Amino acid sequence: MTARASAIPPFNGERPDLLIIAGEHSGDEHAAAAIRALKRRRPDMKIAAFAGTAAEEAGAVLVRDLTEAAVVGLVEVVRHFSLIKELFGECVGWIERHRPRAVCFVDYPGFNLRMAQTLYDRGLAARAGGPVRLLYYISPQIWAWKGKRRFTMANMLDGLAVIFPFEVDSYADTDLAVEFVGHPFLAPDHQLPLTWEKGAPVLLLPGSRRTAVARIFPVLLNAFRAYRRGKPEATAAVVYPDEGIRAILQAVLARYPDLAGALTLRHRQSSGATGAVLTSSGTMSLSCALAGVPGTIAYRANWMTYLIGRAVLKVPYLGICNLLLNRPMYPEYIQGAASPDVLAAELRECAESEERLARTAEDAAELRRVLSVPSSRTIDHWLEEKILGDS
Numbered sequence: 327m328t329a330r331a332s333a334i335p336p337f338n339g340e341r342p343d344l345l346i347i348a349g350e351h352s353g354d355e356h357a358a359a360a361i362r363a364l365k366r367r368r369p370d371m372k373i374a375a376f377a378g379t380a381a382e383e384a385g386a387v388l389v390r391d392l393t394e395a396a397v398v399g400l401v402e403v404v405r406h407f408s409l410i411k412e413l414f415g416e417c418v419g420w421i422e423r424h425r426p427r428a429v430c431f432v433d434y435p436g437f438n439l440r441m442a443q444t445l446y447d448r449g450l451a452a453r454a455g456g457p458v459r460l461l462y463y464i465s466p467q468i469w470a471w472k473g474k475r476r477f478t479m480a481n482m483l484d485g486l487a488v489i490f491p492f493e494v495d496s497y498a499d500t501d502l503a504v505e506f507v508g509h510p511f512l513a514p515d516h517q518l519p520l521t522w523e524k525g526a527p528v529l530l531l532p533g534s535r536r537t538a539v540a541r542i543f544p545v546l547l548n549a550f551r552a553y554r555r556g557k558p559e560a561t562a563a564v565v566y567p568d569e570g571i572r573a574i575l576q577a578v579l580a581r582y583p584d585l586a587g588a589l590t591l592r593h594r595q596s597s598g599a600t601g602a603v604l605t606s607s608g609t610m611s612l613s614c615a616l617a618g619v620p621g622t623i624a625y626r627a628n629w630m631t632y633l634i635g636r637a638v639l640k641v642p643y644l645g646i647c648n649l650l651l652n653r654p655m656y657p658e659y660i661q662g663a664a665s666p667d668v669l670a671a672e673l674r675e676c677a678e679s680e681e682r683l684a685r686t687a688e689d690a691a692e693l694r695r696v697l698s699v700p701s702s703r704t705i706d707h708w709l710e711e712k713i714l715g716d717s
Contacts, residue, residue, distance in 0.1 A: 336387045337372040342424055343713055346375040347417065347441060348432035349392045351534035351567040351594075352609035354378035356464060356510050357432045361386050363513075363706035371713075374426065376417050379568070389420055392437075393568070410437065418444055421458065425450070428459040428484075428713045435466035439475065446482045459484040461712050463507075463705060465493050476500050485712045490650070491699040507708050508701040511616055512694065519610075522619045522683075523599035527590075528553070528562040528673060529614070529621075531605035532575070534594075539571055542606050543578045545626050549604055549669030551585060556674070560588065565610065567594045602676035604669060605656070607644040615647035615655055616697075618690040620676035620683055623648075623656045624664040647689070650696050655689040 336342065344364075348357040358380035361373055365385045375386035382388035392413055414437065421429065429445070431438035442451070442460050450456040465488045468476050473496075479486065480500035487507045488494060497504045510516060520529065528550060532543040543564075554560050566572045572591060579589065592598060594610070603621035605611040614621050623645045647655045659668060675682050703711075 336374055336389070336424075340372060342374050342426040343372045343428070344374070344709070345389075345421065345424075345426040345429045346373065346377050346381055346386060346432060347392065347429060347434075347438055348375070348377040348381060349434035349437050351378060351380075351393055353433040353464065354380045354393055355594075355609075357381045357386075357430075358384035359510050359513065359516065360430075360432075360463065360705045360709060363515075363704065364709050367706050367710060374420075374424075376413070376420070377432070390416055392417075394570070414441065414444075417441060418448075421445060421450060422448070425457050427457075428461055428709075430461040430463055430709065432462075433464040433466075435475075438462070439466065439479070442482045443478070451482060452484055453482055459712060461709070462486045463709075464489055465496070465504075469493070469496050476502070485708070487705055487708050490697070491701075505703065505708060506699070506701045507703060507705045509697040510705075511613060512697050513704070518613050518617045519594065519596070519598075520614065520617055520619065521599050522601070522617055524601060526599040526601040528560060528677070529600035529603040529605070529619070530562050530564045530589075531603060531608065531610045531614070532564070533606040533608045534567045534571060534610075536570065536574060538606065539574050540578065542624070542626055543575060544581075545624050545664050545669075546604050547578070547582050547585060548666040549624065549664075549673065550588075551582070552666040552670035553673045554585075554588065555670075561590070562588060563590050563592045563598060563600065565592050565594050602673055604673060607646075607658075609646075611656065612646050615645075615686075615693055616690055618687045620679075620686040621656045622669060622672040622676065623658040624669055625658070625660050626664055647693055650693060651689060653689075655686065655693070 346357045348354045354377045357377050361381060361384035364371055373386040375381040375388050376390050376392045378391055378393040445451045446454045450458050452459045460483050462483050476497050480502035486502055486504045489509045491506045494504050494506050530546045532539045532546055550562050564575055566575055600619055603614045603619050605621055605623055607623050607625050625644055643649050644658055645656050
């Protein structure tokens with residue numbers, strides 16, 4: 327059962343130290359890693375979360391599972407407006423009642439920046455004279471679109487922790503305190519959930535947002551079906567983050583009975599080997615790239631969302647690995663370009679070409695160098711200071 331926001335203080339009436347707000351599965355997992363590290367340093371820290379089960383398992387009191395509202399695109403937001411509005415209201419009400427020392431927003435800017443603005447407008451934020459410090463972990467992609475948000479963020483927030491070193495300079499013309507705290511995928515205790523192995527199953531990654539998964543998964547399945555025409559013994563694994571996404575995958579798979587024996591569903595936390603990946607542009611694609619798995623990005627958005635995105639996005643790629651390297655480590659096929667035959671040809675090259683494998687390994691090594699720029703502090707040090715320190 328989904329946890330509901332409660333009027334009863336969760337820590338025997340004591341004021342919470344920290345509230346985490348993470349609305350997507352990737353943000354939930356990054357939040358969980360930060361919570362575990364912070365709990366190791368300060369086991370007495372009282373942490374609550376509007377997030378997901380990963381944050382709860384890491385030691386936070388889960389007030390409400392916010393990942394159920396994980397949608398992408400203007401059309402999807404409009405369609406799920408009532409649920410998002412309900413969750414938003416519960417979150418604001420909880421903060422008003424319990425007044426945590428700090429709120430840390432994790433990614434998910436459409437929801438989180440509106441939440442920060444609401445807390446500021448209601449006088450709850452420290453920058454507005456209130457009792458709650460507003461922190462942000464994993465910057466909105468202001469370098470891709472809506473760059474002027476940085477000035478509003480500087481007005482509301484007490485600190486921002488970023489995971490890409492170049493992002494610090496993106497805020498250089500503001501007075502916001504921004505620190506690079508390292509990328510969570512390169513943390514010493516983080517283990518990539520997959521490895522490359524020649525001849526291993528193809529990995530299909532349709533994402534973690536429900537509406538996007540329902541739209542993208544058939545694209546990946548049609549490509550895999552086309553790939554198997556020339557290699558009927560080929561198998562694939564499909565990764566899912568939770569039971570809700572698993573149910574969507576199973577419903578889609580029911581329309582592909584010819585693939586039933588060739589596909590297995592694997593939870594995201596399960597490690598495994600793969601020979602090639604066909605992925606949407608989500609966080610898992612960066613894990614694959616860092617692991618040196620040859621791959622291709624396929625993405626299909628609602629057409630209205632796609633047209634709006636083309637008009638406002640200022641970056642040449644969707645995949646973060648491609649953006650970091652400024653070249654297509656994972657070739658991208660968007661909308662109608664993501665045809666079954668084209669994607670099947672990419673899969674064949676990923677699985678069979680020694681040249682593609684060698685190029686991917688070189689790109690993965692460079693990607694690790696880019697993300698291994700030393701950070702001044704890790705996320706747990708940063709959070710501890712921002713929650714308990716005087717700055």
